[in-house]
Amino acid sequence: MSSRKRKLEQNSIWDRTKVENLFSKNEIKSIHIDKLYKYLVRNVKQKSWANMKDYPKAAMKLLNENFEFCTSKVLGAQEAEDGTTKLLVELQDGSQIEEVIMYYDTRNNEKGTGRRRATLCVSCQIGCQMACTFCATGTMGLKGSLTEGEIIEQFVHALDIADISNIVFMGMGEPLNNYNNVKAALKMLTDSRFFALQNSHITLSTVGVIPRIMTFAEDFPKCNLALSLHAPNQELRKRIIPTAKGYKLDKLMNTIKQYQEKTKNAIFIEYLLLHKINDTEKEARELGELLKDIKCTVNLIPWNSIESPSINYKSPLHEDIIKFKEILKEYDIPSTIRQSKGNDIAGACGQLVVDQSKQGKNKKIKIVDIEDLSKK
Numbered sequence: 135m136s137s138r139k140r141k142l143e144q145n146s147i148w149d150r151t152k153v154e155n156l157f158s159k160n161e162i163k164s165i166h167i168d169k170l171y172k173y174l175v176r177n178v179k180q181k182s183w184a185n186m187k188d189y190p191k192a193a194m195k196l197l198n199e200n201f202e203f204c205t206s207k208v209l210g211a212q213e214a215e216d217g218t219t220k221l222l223v224e225l226q227d228g229s230q231i232e233e234v235i236m237y238y239d240t241r242n243n244e245k246g247t248g249r250r251r252a253t254l255c256v257s258c259q260i261g262c263q264m265a266c267t268f269c270a271t272g273t274m275g276l277k278g279s280l281t282e283g284e285i286i287e288q289f290v291h292a293l294d295i296a297d298i299s300n301i302v303f304m305g306m307g308e309p310l311n312n313y314n315n316v317k318a319a320l321k322m323l324t325d326s327r328f329f330a331l332q333n334s335h336i337t338l339s340t341v342g343v344i345p346r347i348m349t350f351a352e353d354f355p356k357c358n359l360a361l362s363l364h365a366p367n368q369e370l371r372k373r374i375i376p377t378a379k380g381y382k383l384d385k386l387m388n389t390i391k392q393y394q395e396k397t398k399n400a401i402f403i404e405y406l407l408l409h410k411i412n413d414t415e416k417e418a419r420e421l422g423e424l425l426k427d428i429k430c431t432v433n434l435i436p437w438n439s440i441e442s443p444s445i446n447y448k449s450p451l452h453e454d455i456i457k458f459k460e461i462l463k464e465y466d467i468p469s470t471i472r473q474s475k476g477n478d479i480a481g482a483c484g485q486l487v488v489d490q491s492k493q494g495k496n497k498k499i500k501i502v503d504i505e506d507l508s509k510k
């Protein structure tokens with residue numbers, strides 16, 4: 135999938151590819167690139183490379199003349215009672231995106247293996263071309279894709295607020311439609327010489343861009359994959375996710391099996407429950423059959439019609455949600471039910487859309503981290 139070209143005048147220092155190209159053109163040794171990023175990561179709160187010692191003058195001049203520490207800025211924050219914080223970020227071309235910091239404390243879990251952590255949900259596009267019928271971001275269309283630097287800048291902004299240990303690519307946009315930039319950002323974020331996040335602490339959520347799923351498996355076999363499935367058959371899936379027309383369900387499930395053979399990872403299945411559309415016993419049994427050979431946890435997300443009044447779906451009945459979950463259990467498929475809007479932010483692909491009118495208003499948000507789902 136191609137993405138719209140944006141006209142960008144500033145370069146982010148976090149666009150490593152651009153730094154590499156410029157240094158190579160000017161015959162500056164690549165050793166100075168690693169040195170730069172080691173310095174930046176260690177001194178990230180300084181927001182500058184000006185005090186870097188023993189650095190070649192020519193390289194320093196190139197950096198000073200061509201790069202900014204951050205090309206984006208945080209315009210405002212919305213904080214929930216439990217600390218969940220949504221940041222509104224303005225990019226250099228005036229586009230706006232959102233990122234969300236979520237806090238989890240699993241120290242009291244059954245196995246006693248939990249920890250306290252902060253997870254960042256990042257955006258990778260401005261809007262999205264996939265036009266899923268339930269998705270606020272999809273209504274914007276695609277305005278453009280983020281650079282690797284803009285993706286990393288979201289992490290850098292979040293570090294001002296929390297010590298982020300986990301990242302989920304579940305904000306605005308389809309990460310596999312901006313894969314080169316997502317890949318470059320992931321390399322910097324997981325490289326043990328730089329930000330050193332654990333691969334197992336990264337989750338990428340896709341609506342099913344089949345050609346890129348195995349590429350992701352090859353590049354990041356230890357990262358997690360979440361699939362926004364939302365329907366157990368092709369006809370229904372096409373109604374909910376129009377792009378499923380091109381990415382057929384049988385091919386998608388074969389690709390998921392290949393992904394599991396390659397990575398041995400369990401995957402997260404996101405399933406939005408829409409009243410009388412995909413939440414009946416028939417769909418639950420079809421889903422059970424579809425997933426019986428897949429190592430996965432299903433995250434059932436009851437549609438919240440109050441939170442999204444402009445989208446014409448109805449919330450499922452409580453008894454239908456419980457029944458759906460019980461049927462999946464008959465098929466030995468673990469599932470969890472997500473309860474609130476905060477949870478929507480935490481786990482559903484692309485549930486963010488910029489709405490400045492809501493900035494600053496507190497909301498009660500209850501959250502389960504997607505990575506904990508597989509441990510239940």
Ligand code: SF4
Binds near residue numbers: 262263269305483484
């Ligand atoms: S759900 Fe994800 S893929 Fe679908 S329109 Fe929204 S952001 Fe795009």
